[in-house]
Amino acid sequence: MRTTRSGGRPGWAVAAFAVVVALGVTAFVVIDHGRGTAAPAAPPPAVTTVAVRKTDLANTQSFTGTLGFGTPAPVKGTGSGTVTKLPSVGDVAQRGKALYSVDGRAVPVFFGDTPLFRKLDNPDLTGPDVAVVAANLTALGYKVGHPKAFTFADVLKKWQKKAGLDETGTLDVGQVVVLPGPVRVNSVTAQPGDPVAEPLLTVSATTKVVLAPVSASDVAAIKTGAPVSVVRPEGTAVPAEVTSVSADVTGTPEGGPQGPPKVNVTVTPDDPKSVADLDSAAVEVRIATETHTGVLAVPVGALLALREGGYAVQLPDGTLKPVKTGMFARDLVEVSGAGITEGLRVVTTS
Numbered sequence: 001m002r003t004t005r006s007g008g009r010p011g012w013a014v015a016a017f018a019v020v021v022a023l024g025v026t027a028f029v030v031i032d033h034g035r036g037t038a039a040p041a042a043p044p045p046a047v048t049t050v051a052v053r054k055t056d057l058a059n060t061q062s063f064t065g066t067l068g069f070g071t072p073a074p075v076k077g078t079g080s081g082t083v084t085k086l087p088s089v090g091d092v093a094q095r096g097k098a099l100y101s102v103d104g105r106a107v108p109v110f111f112g113d114t115p116l117f118r119k120l121d122n123p124d125l126t127g128p129d130v131a132v133v134a135a136n137l138t139a140l141g142y143k144v145g146h147p148k149a150f151t152f153a154d155v156l157k158k159w160q161k162k163a164g165l166d167e168t169g170t171l172d173v174g175q176v177v178v179l180p181g182p183v184r185v186n187s188v189t190a191q192p193g194d195p196v197a198e199p200l201l202t203v204s205a206t207t208k209v210v211l212a213p214v215s216a217s218d219v220a221a222i223k224t225g226a227p228v229s230v231v232r233p234e235g236t237a238v239p240a241e242v243t244s245v246s247a248d249v250t251g252t253p254e255g256g257p258q259g260p261p262k263v264n265v266t267v268t269p270d271d272p273k274s275v276a277d278l279d280s281a282a283v284e285v286r287i288a289t290e291t292h293t294g295v296l297a298v299p300v301g302a303l304l305a306l307r308e309g310g311y312a313v314q315l316p317d318g319t320l321k322p323v324k325t326g327m328f329a330r331d332l333v334e335v336s337g338a339g340i341t342e343g344l345r346v347v348t349t350s
Contacts, residue, residue, distance in 0.1 A: 079174015
């Protein structure tokens with residue numbers, strides 16, 4: 001950004017005659033401005049110009065996150081018995097398929113938000129646990145007539161037979177494990193021989209996400225569903241989306257060992273393949289906090305600060321054109337004003 005003022009210095013025709021005597025040598029130097037032949041003047045210094053261009057400007061907020069499978073959640077067994085088989089880290093829980101075994105019997109997975117908390121063996125039973133079983137049987141391809149009441153014992157028997165379970169037509173606590181959805185086994189905390197009613201394993205998301213602790217004072221500008229960019233360790237930016245903003249705050253207002261208050265933000269890459277080659281890595285997340293689309297912009301170095309206030313841009317012939325500035329984003333500035341059009345060339349220092 002430069003400062004300029006109007007006006008210039010008048011020129012005079014000057015003639016000079018000098019005689020220099022040094023070491024017996026006499027030299028005559030004649031400088032005759034406007035009379036006679038003068039030495040060629042040095043060309044004016046070249047100026048750098050740039051075209052005014054139409055573009056999108058955005059101010060971004062950056063924060064550091066960790067790429068992985070998200071925060072693991074514990075899975076505790078229910079019912080009674082002894083654990084006889086456990087999954088491996090990396091296994092993915094699938095609806096209707098066994099996740100672990102108790103007393104030699106497979107414990108399949110159902111998806112839902114309510115675990116079994118009683119034995120389902122009475123057609124008069126209704127409730128969220130009944131609805132979870134009905135929804136899973138339906139998703140597995142079975143026709144459930146009245147999903148709000150346990151009137152589908154015959155359908156349950158058909159599934160039990162296909163799953164290799166005892167065909168009882170009833171379902172007791174601990175005979176299935178209810179998970180929120182498809183998950184990946186993150187760690188196994190139990191061993192065969194342990195009681196089932198203990199923490200057995202932890203699970204996490206099946207796709208890689210970025211967990212980023214963001215200052216509680218900055219998180220208000222971050223909304224679920226907002227598009228962001230995840231910058232890989234080698235510098236490649238991949239598109240992603242904010243998939244959740246935690247309601248929990250860590251740290252204390254005074255700082256301390258945990259630092260200032262922060263909120264965990266979860267970001268999911270649009271294409272899982274874009275981070276498939278990374279197991280766990282520190283990455284940068286960039287989110288646009290303000291965006292102006294389709295505006296005219298020039299480099300900040302093209303602005304001239306006028307003595308009387310405001311700014312102007314200079315054309316290659318020296319003409320100054322006042323401009324109104326808008327958003328500053330990185331090394332560009334939004335400009336507008338009379339005669340400021342896309343493609344107009346202006347002088348810049350950068």
